[in-house]
Amino acid sequence: MTESANRSPAHAGSITGPEAMFTEPEDLVTTGVSLSNGRYSIGEQLGSGGSANVYRARDELLSRPVAVKLFRDEAATANDRLRQEREIRLLGELRHPGLVELYDSGSVLHRGVEHRYLVMEYIPGATLTDRLQDGPMLPRDAAALGAQVADALSFIHTRSIVHRDVKPDNILFSDIAAFGHANLVKLSDFGIAHFVGGSRLTNTEAISGTASYLSPEQALGETVGTETDIYSLGLVLLEAITGRREFDGGIVESAVARLHRDPVIPPELPAAWHPLLRSMTARKAENRPAAHEVASSLREIWADSRVRRVRRVRARLGVVAAEGVAPRIALLLAAATAAAGLAIGLAVGILAF
Structure with a gap:
């Protein structure tokens, strides 16, 4: 399970001491807890994963909301500490409009054990998972979203980093409008990211990622490269357009399905979508396009859909003019x-x- 920094609990209780930050329950709110000598005031728990909890917090010095990711007791060995430090350094070096930004990091003592924490950008908007609760997206909106995610992936891929967990829960809609988009999209959670040809950054199972979005090479437990993120993004885009997961079910059932068939692409999609989605979800990694090529293709699809909309409006006005x-x-x-x-x-x- 990965950490989501933007999912609030359904109900809120009350916690009176720092120990509460290390507990498992999600329906809790920490009150009176602070980090870094009172700079960060901790609020409700937003998510919980295999190695860390994520909380909403406030930076009292700069008067802004932030998200705090606090590593728990499970990550206490020397190797785990090393992986944490590598993740912190990695995130500290990544600056891109399509990535959740790392602001600060520090340590807190709990029962004599030092725990590392990350202070990250807080994104108040919904995740793609939340957005899809209202139904499928229009293809042009999915293209706009996908282009932004592909841009972010291209940025990390050129630095030899594989995200390995591209899924709707990790795609966030911010309240920032820029670059022609009403909402900038942010890619979050580098908890199981790793370097191409290098070791993992954090503890994880033998098969890393979320079952429904695994690439074939992930499902087989093979070494993965940047192409695995492209496959996962292809499945995410397909789900955004159709409103359903292509490979649902448990990890075994889901893994076996993608090893024996390609995703079904709706025939009613505009023609440009078909070769793009087929190439993104090719079972052989070497047949998939690079992230910057995906971004370019999706941007063309988005632009073409806008042109068609303008033409339809003009056509309607032309009818009036003809009269x-x-x-x-x-x-x-x-x-x-x-x-x-x-x-x-x-x-x-x-x-x-």
Whole structure:
């Protein structure tokens, strides 16, 4: 299980001492607990994984919300400490709009044992998992999301880093609008990331990752490269568009399925999606495109969908023009009609209230 820094508990209780930060229950809130001589005030627990808990917190010095990832007792050996330090140094070197940023790190004593913690950017928006609770995304919206995630993957891949756990829970929607997007998308949780040709950064099982999004090489327990993130992103995009997981079920059932068949790509998808998704989810890693190629293709799909939308609007206005109304006037009429509709809607809402 990986840590999610943006999932609030359903119910909140009360904790009076620092010991509460090392407990397993998720439906708890820490009060009166602080780190770094009072700089970080700890709030509710946001998530829990195999090696750490994640809390919402506040940086009292800079007056901003943050997320704190606190490693628990399981990570107490010399090798585990080394992996923690490597993860901290890795995250400290990564600066990209599509990655959750590391602000600070430190240590806290608990029962005579020193525990490391990370202070990270807090993303108040929903995860892709949350977003899909409302149903599938439009293909153009999935393309916009996928392009941003592929950009972030390209950034880490050029530094020989494999994320190994690309999934909807680790894709966060921020409240920042930039680069033509209403919401910047952030890739989170490098808990099981590793260097290409290097050792793992954190403790993990023999098969690392989440069952539904494993690449074939992950499912076989083989050495993985950057191509494994591309396969996982392909499955994420397919789920975003269809609203269902392509390979569901337990790890064995899910692993066997992807080793014997390719994902089913909906025939009704725009033509450009088919070769892209087929190549991203190719069973042989060497047949998959690089992350920057995926980002470029998705951006073209996104741009093309916007052009088609403009053409449809112009076509509708053209019908009005053909009936004797100039396009410019037709555009003003369309705007006036929209404004009138909004006014009527507000009036009905007020009366209903």
